[in-house]
Amino acid sequence: MLSLLRCAIGICLVFVVGYALAAGEKRIALVIGNSAYPGAPLTNPVNDARDMAAALKKLGFEVIEKTNVRQKEMNRAIGEFGGKLRTDSVALFFYAGHGIQVKGKNYLVPIDAQIATEASVRIETVDVDGVLDQLASSPLNIVILDACRNNPFERRFRAIGGGLAQMDAPKGSLIAYATAPGKVASDGTGRNGLYTAELLKALEPAGLKIEEVFKQVRINVAKASGDNQIPWEASSLTGDFYFKAGTQVAQLTPTVMSARTPQQIEDELWDSIKGTDKPSVLEEYLKQYPGGRYVGQARVKLAEMTALPARMEVPPAAPTMTSTSSTITAGQTFRDCQDCPEMVLLPTGIAMSRTPITQKQWRAIMGGIPSQFANCGEDCPVEQVSWNDAQEYIRTLNQRTGKAYRLPKEQEWYAACKAGHETTYCGGDNLDSVAWQRRNSGNTVHPVAQKQPNSWGLYDMSGNVNQWMEDCHNSRCSSRMLRGGSWHSFEDSVRLGSTNGGDAEPSYSDSAIGFRVVR
Incomplete structure (x- = not known):
């Protein structure tokens, strides 16, 4: 389940918690650049790190600078960095070098990493989540990952999907990418990679909010690459941050803005x-x-x-459906066979499984289970299933029952999530009462139907596992939609109607992905 942090893709994760900059703020940065990989050296990361360190010093940061570091030294530097942070700090972490992802988790690669198997990744690398943990005491954190050119690990493992592992934008945060996930970013023709080179330029002017900085970077990178590389951001910032304060709106140099008006920028x-x-x-x-x-x-x-409808009309007459020899009316639950998922007939006229498909239900139809969390128990949702795997389950179930089960379409799922109400999440406004998500999951799935159902009797529509949709994500149908969020998601990704569940190739599987069925 190994995938790559595509060549030179940068991510900037900025946590802002209603933060107003104080005159006595302490700015601290850790800057790491790894180039000297045996057998796969990189050209620009050390240059990127050195130039970024110099720029940050000019912006008032106390900088810890490390280049070509081994794992032990890298972990030691991260610990030193975390130890310097306090409640009035602005923390910035910059990394340039190889990066990889396994099963939805991102890892930074030291120059001495010996990665022979997927299992060795966790032992030989540095977990990005561990870096974020070090920043917990600081009220404002900026993490920039300019990760990997021509990654040598791509040919060793079966790559699942493309580009970065999904990173949700938590409340009060900004995620900025050097290019769209799954795309290749330019190393540039000079001293720095294209994205870092433009970021360094955009940090110079005074009076720019952080969003304006990245907007300028996006425009200039797109122009320089002939629109082959287009940086983009996901943001839920709630406060303002300026790398360089100014009393007037900054006038950028011609290479950055050329005195463009706001309308020209748009x-x-x-x-x-x-x-x-x-x-x-x-x-x-x-x-x-x-x-x-x-x-x-x-x-x-x-x-x-x-294809999200503004409103899903409910049929004027209560729908009915037959199961075995019985007639089912809206709101009733039923099973088509002993091993079949329990279904509930919805007012919209379709029946939907009350919960995501469980390990027990999967095993009864398919045999063994693929789940990473197999020890969670038979009532836990089956996960680590691709869209193709879900289709195979459905084909087998249909052969056994003679029915026409399928995955839900997004508009059907959305209407079922709402259940006739405008709530924040599927089933209510209190997140913890309806969903297992990043804050309360303990980094694992949980048995289904432990949280509050929505008014149509559906459980785990928000959280626990992301759910495959029948719909294609694009005109080429190269990926399929995911909705609902998971045990690994931030709260914004489990909101009603959120599209942050994203999409993935039909062959992609993950410990945060499951499915439910309709008929």
Whole structure:
């Protein structure tokens, strides 16, 4: 289940908790650049790290700078960095070098890593989650990962999906990518990679909010690459942060903005993204320009991609359905066979499984289970299943029952999630009462139906495991939609109607992905 942090893809994760900058703030940065990998040396990471360290010093950061570090030294530096942070700190972590992901978790690769198997990744590398843990005491944290060029591990393992492992944008955060996930970013023709080179330029002017910095980077990288590389961000920031404060709006150099007006900036941004097939790119445009010139076009295009209806009409007459020899009416539950999932007939006219498919239900139809959390028990949702795996389960179930089970379409799932109510999450407004998610899951799945159901009797629509949809994510149908969020998701990703569940190739499987069925 190993996939790559695609060549030179940068991620910036910024945590802001209603933070107002104080005059006496302490800015601390750890900057690491790894180039000297045996057999797979990289050209720019050490240069990127050195230049970033110099730029941050000018911006008032106390900088710990490390280049070409082994695992022990890397962990020691991260610990030293965390020990310096306090409640009035601004913390920034920058890493350039190889990075890989296994089963949804991201890892940074020291120069002495001996990665022979997927299992050895956790032993030989540095877990990004461990870095984030070190930042817990600081109220504002910036993590920049400019990860991997021509990754040598790609040919050793079966890559699942493409690009980065999914990273949710928690409340008060910004995730900025050097290019779209799964795409290849440019190393550049000079001293630095293209993204880092433009980021260094954009850090120079005074008076720019962090969002404006990344907007300039996106415009310039898109232009320099002929639109082959388009940085983008996911943001839920609640406070303002300036790398360099100023009393006036900054006037950028010609290489960054050339005195463009705000409307020109929006025009250029729209030109760079209007051909996208990723809903998340359009969603981010709508967040940044809620009253923008192209809002109407963006909303129409987004609606075509996601097919989310504004309202799902309920049939005027209560629907019925037959199961074995019985007639089922809306709200009733039933099973088509002893080993079949328990279904509930919805007012919309379809029946949906009351819970995600469990390990017990999977084993009864398919035999052994693929789950990473097999020890969780037979009432836990089956996970580590691809869209293709779910289709095989459904084919076998249909052969056994003579019925027509399938995966839900997104609009069906969305209507079932709402259950006729405008709530924050599927089933209510209290997150912990309806969903297993990052804050309360203990980093594992949980038995189904332990949380509160929604008003149509459906459990675990939000959280526990992300759920496969029948729908294609794009016109090429190269990926399928995922909805609902999981035990690993931040709260924004389990909200009703959120598209942060994302999409994945039909062959992709993960310990946070399961499914439910309809008929």
